[in-house]
Amino acid sequence: MTDQPPAMNRRERLRAQTFREIEDSSFAIIDAEGVHALSIAALARSMAMSAPAVYRYFPSRDALIAHLVTLSYQQLATAMSQASEGARRAPRTRVRLLVAAYRDWALRHRRRYGMLFAERAGDGPGQAPAQTPLDQAMGLLVDLLVAIQDTAPAGGTTGDRTLDGQLRQWAQAQARPATAPRAATAAIVIWTRVHGIVSLELTGIFDNRTIEAQRLIDLEIDNAIHFLTAT
Template sequence: MAKSDAQTPRERYRTQVRAEIKEHAWEQIATAGASALSLNAIAKRMGMSGPALYRYYAGRDELITELIRDAYRSLADRLHSAFAEGADLAVLAHTLRAWALEDPQRYLLIYGTPVPGYHAPDDITRISSETMATLLDACAKLPPDSPATPFDAHLADHRDWADGHPAPPAVLHRALRFWTRLHGVLSLELAGHFTGMGFDPALLFAAELDDLLAH
């Protein structure tokens, strides 16, 4: 707290403007999607003209990367704090869904269609693995009841992604199941593929969650 608090007025202003830019960017993404994000439009809404934004972000890519980083950070924090407060897998699942519905485009920015050329910086994948770690912790708390599958054996030999987590292969498998199944329901719901089908997406989500927990 010695240096980081001692921001010069210029640094204060800079971080504040950067935050304001991101705020407008999120607003724009929520209404028109990430691909329609326009630096010009953001600048005009903030009262400045065009190239001024380049003082704060090197370009569109850097801004989007920062938004992706923030999204990962937000999700990781939300899940981690929920788990720290004693949430089990069911509560974590609903926490995830609530976070996703809060801002669908934010979820889709992380888990939606990627830009083919784009590669996330290392620190982003590190945040992502934080989320995976809490998921693994939560899965490890459940009693082991599922019989070993061939895929479990495969995971025993390919567990680098667990990043040193001591969970047995069955738990790794359970975590992957949670991730992929919840994402399956959630992403289709957020993409609007359930609209007009008549049923309640929340109930389908709950049904999948029941299946996962009953396993």
């Protein structure tokens, strides 16, 4: 017999419902006007609540935004993981699907995407960022690149001993300690290049031009995989 969680009483159900409504209303404000427009007072007005009532759920605006950032990371990571599922697909195809999901989510949630990478209160200089659910998706990208590398007779190092050491530390932080530096490099290059292209795309820099952002992204993926598998 499996243990079942105790059923919530009416008060707990109402609190959980209000919590979800706070999340939804907060995202609605961010999607419409940007994170700068989100305040406890603005949120309370949109929900026909008093500000003190909202403070019973979140002690400050910073705490609310931190929660929304974590939730957004979870949604982005889930979209990436689901898009790349399917063991029958070739690893190269799954890499493309994972990256495409990253871009699609960013384009659908432009202001949430900007919120994820904005500096926030409490982010001190030199302070290491906390691990996020996106790191799980990053780990999946590493695994796919390792699978690609395993099919090619390529060397495992970059040729730069200092960089190789840094890459091994990075792989350790991703819970992938056995990852060769070349695979770690390919993962970082793909993510940074894609992030850069998507960020520029969101500013409208490619609007009314003949350059297609997705083609640039595909080229960067191909270049990273070529580096990974080159002898």
